[in-house]
Amino acid sequence: MLQNRKSDPAKLASDIAQWLDRPLVLVGLMGVGKSTVGRRLAADLGISFVDADEEIVAAAQMSIAEIFERFGEPYFRDGERRVISRLIDGTPRVIATGGGAFMNDETRALIMNGAIAIWLDADLATLVERVGRRNTRPLLRNGDPAEVLARLAEVRNPVYAQAHIHVRSKDGPHHRTVLTILEALARWHG
Ligand code: S3P
Numbered sequence: 458m459l460q461n462r463k464s465d466p467a468k469l470a471s472d473i474a475q476w477l478d479r480p481l482v483l484v485g486l487m488g489v490g491k492s493t494v495g496r497r498l499a500a501d502l503g504i505s506f507v508d509a510d511e512e513i514v515a516a517a518q519m520s521i522a523e524i525f526e527r528f529g530e531p532y533f534r535d536g537e538r539r540v541i542s543r544l545i546d547g548t549p550r551v552i553a554t555g556g557g558a559f560m561n562d563e564t565r566a567l568i569m570n571g572a573i574a575i576w577l578d579a580d581l582a583t584l585v586e587r588v589g590r591r592n593t594r595p596l597l598r599n600g601d602p603a604e605v606l607a608r609l610a611e612v613r614n615p616v617y618a619q620a621h622i623h624v625r626s627k628d629g630p631h632h633r634t635v636l637t638i639l640e641a642l643a644r645w646h647g
Pocket residue numbers: 485486487488491510521554555556557558593594595596
């Protein structure tokens with residue numbers, strides 16, 4: 458049976474790399490694994506990976522927490538939009554965005570028009586466990602991370618749902634999530 462056959466990840470990736478003509482942009486909540494999965498996805502496709510948050514930090518020469526503290530969130534969102542706009546230039550690459558990027562109307566329009574948006578999604582318990590590993594996120598510093606994430610999920614999930622593709626991040630090895638993304642991309646392309 459054709460549909461019961463296991464996907465060959467290398468074949469899937471090389472087929473996708475043939476038709477891919479724009480960036481893949483990973484969106485979704487903090488802790489879902491956009492950077493880790495994105496880096497691996499890019500390697501499988503043989504294209505470059507860029508972390509938008511890292512680009513903002515490099516351009517501003519300060520940490521995200523510092524940008525929030527000294528200049529406020531709107532300033533950060535503006536930098537985020539500019540960085541993402543520069544990265545969406547028709548070149549196929551994988552871009553991991555910060556969790557709030559897709560919530561900005563202009564940034565979302567840039568992504569939807571010039572890239573393929575992939576919503577990486579996981580259940581709350583998984584996100585809470587993963588964000589507990591580092592304390593660098595300004596939005597999680599005031600309050601219980603589980604409550605903050607639950608509130609953000611409520612507000613943001615309907616917007617993330619506008620992404621072209623929705624993939625649930627699995628527990629366990631990231632290569633399984635990468636394979637799910639490759640399969641979803643192949644289906645999306647038809
Ligand atoms: C944010 C997510 C962070 C970072 C900033 C704000 C958000 O990125 O951009 O702290 O609004 O959800 P990650 O999703 O990579 O943690």
